[in-house]
Amino acid sequence: MGEQIGAATADLVADSLTHYLSQFRDLAGLDEATVRRAGSRFGEICRGFDAVAEQLLRGLAGGAGVAPELIFALNARTELLYGGRESERPEEGCTSLAVHGSHTTDGQLLVAQNWDWHPRQQGTSFLLATRDERGHAALTLTEPGMLAKSGISSTGLAVCANLLVSDRDRGTDGVPYHLLLRSVLHAPRISRALQGLLQARRISSGNLMLGAADEHGAEALNLELAPGYHAVQGPGADGLVVHANHFEPPTPFTDLRVDRAALTLLRPTRVRHRLAEALAARAVDAAAVAAALQDHFSFPDSVCRHVDPDVPEPEQTITCYALLLEPEAGRLSIATGPACENPFARWELASVFDEDAAPEVRS
Numbered sequence: 251m252g253e254q255i256g257a258a259t260a261d262l263v264a265d266s267l268t269h270y271l272s273q274f275r276d277l278a279g280l281d282e283a284t285v286r287r288a289g290s291r292f293g294e295i296c297r298g299f300d301a302v303a304e305q306l307l308r309g310l311a312g313g314a315g316v317a318p319e320l321i322f323a324l325n326a327r328t329e330l331l332y333g334g335r336e337s338e339r340p341e342e343g344c345t346s347l348a349v350h351g352s353h354t355t356d357g358q359l360l361v362a363q364n365w366d367w368h369p370r371q372q373g374t375s376f377l378l379a380t381r382d383e384r385g386h387a388a389l390t391l392t393e394p395g396m397l398a399k400s401g402i403s404s405t406g407l408a409v410c411a412n413l414l415v416s417d418r419d420r421g422t423d424g425v426p427y428h429l430l431l432r433s434v435l436h437a438p439r440i441s442r443a444l445q446g447l448l449q450a451r452r453i454s455s456g457n458l459m460l461g462a463a464d465e466h467g468a469e470a471l472n473l474e475l476a477p478g479y480h481a482v483q484g485p486g487a488d489g490l491v492v493h494a495n496h497f498e499p500p501t502p503f504t505d506l507r508v509d510r511a512a513l514t515l516l517r518p519t520r521v522r523h524r525l526a527e528a529l530a531a532r533a534v535d536a537a538a539v540a541a542a543l544q545d546h547f548s549f550p551d552s553v554c555r556h557v558d559p560d561v562p563e564p565e566q567t568i569t570c571y572a573l574l575l576e577p578e579a580g581r582l583s584i585a586t587g588p589a590c591e592n593p594f595a596r597w598e599l600a601s602v603f604d605e606d607a608a609p610e611v612r613s
Contacts, residue, residue: 251380252309260314262374262394267320269370274323274330276564285330288422289319292326299425299450302382303397303432310395324395326426328413329454333421342367343495343511343567345543345553346400346410346459347521348470351578353489353528355535359468361461361575362539363400363410364589365391366555372570372587375399379602388435389582389599391571398432400573401582404599406468407443408461408577409434413495415507416455418477424453430475434460440469452477457493463578476503488529492518512551512567520545520553536574536583536594536612543572544590554589583612 256263274280280288296304307325311318323330346363354360374394381387381404390401400410411431430447437443440462447458455476462469472483472491483498485491495511508514524542528534543553550556555569569587572594576582580599586592595609 251382252306252311253313255306255378255380256310256313256316258313259376259394262376263310263314263316263321266324266374266394267316270324270327273327278331278333280330285323286317286319288326288330289321289323291422292322292426293318295423295425295451296322296325296429300429300433300436302436303429306380306397314395316395321395324393325397325428327396328427328456329419329421332415332454333419342413343514343555344410344412345492345494345517345521346412346457346472347490347492347539347542348459348461348472348485349525349529349534349539350470350485350489351468353532353534355533358576358578359461359463359470360534360536360539361408361410361459361470361577362543363412363459363573364543364553364555364569364587365400365411365571365573366567366569369557369566369568369570372568375570377582377584377597381603386436387599387603389597389602390435391573391584396428398428398435400431400575401435402575402577402580402599403435403437404580405438406463406577406580407434407437407440408575410459410573410575412457412459412493413507413511414455414457414474414476414497415505416476416497416501417504417506418479419455419506420453420477422453424451424477427454427456430456431458434458439464444473447473447475448480455497457495459491459493461575461577468578474498476501479503488526489532489534490522490525490529492521494518512555513548513553516548517553520547539574540572540585540589540594546590554587556588
């Protein structure tokens with residue numbers, strides 16, 4: 251499977267490596283030799299944490315014709331770029347949310363997010379569908395050479411990602427954040443997913459908006475992670491939980507992102523206000539969530555991020571993609587950003603592997 255992914259995305263992987271090697275050098279002061287050494291170590295760590303992911307990544311490297319240590323470094327790009335250093339960090343942000351089925355029109359859980367990152371990654375990121383010999387399937391947005399970001403699995407799990415940075419982040423000798431995301435999509439049920447996340451030797455901070463569904467119901471929770479720390483937020487009385495790029499205080503460490511991530515303190519409030527009427531009526535649907543993700547308060551640093559003409563190109567951030575995840579239905583909808591300008595294409599996990607599979611596009 252990994253070899254097929256690598257062969258199909260070899261050009262994209264080469265492009266992504268060029269981009270991130272320059273980011274590692276210019277923003278984190280890491281030359282290629284240092285990146286390769288770190289990648290080798292992350293490969294060893296991955297083998298101990300998630301042997302399936304480790305095999306996938308080695309196969310991907312072979313299929314793409316790339317040294318495995320560089321592929322493992324890509325999957326640790328958050329740790330290599332941030333890693334607790336006080337260097338110039340790129341502006342990366344996201345807004346994620348979940349609405350409990352008690353407050354949706356169809357009674358089903360909705361999980362969603364805007365993924366905000368450098369505009370060039372919009373052109374190389376793609377949806378990755380995998381199905382193993384057990385029949386376990388996953389559909390996830392990812393960057394070339396990587397295995398996961400936000401997505402859903404055939405075991406009823408959904409995950410969305412938000413960057414967090416703390417002064418506890420170390421950058422090496424632990425499980426990278428993007429492998430934690432993939433581990434959720436590999437898990438047979440939410441309890442095992444949480445065990446894997448909380449028992450892992452974590453070296454960086456990150457936020458995971460989680461949804462889970464089985465024949466007995468569906469639930470959502472938000473999990474803030476840092477080395478040696480975790481905090482949980484669930485839907486409130488209004489059925490909503492929403493998160494951006496800062497820890498919810500108090501924390502026993504310093505949040506290194508709260509004063510740098512544009513509008514992070516207000517994005518959750520804006521989403522809550524945009525959804526307030528539908529939440530009160532217990533009538534939240536995909537259209538209401540999409541409208542919240544399209545909010546332009548404090549434009550261009552809004553929930554729906556746009557290019558800021560006053561920011562140099564290497565430091566630009568936009569909403570690359572908006573995603574709506576429905577774990578009970580096994581459905582993922584995605585819109586190319588800015589989220590206000592493009593329709594959502596809806597993919598069904600049950601049919602995404604059919605030869606004639608095509609998304610349903612909705613305005």
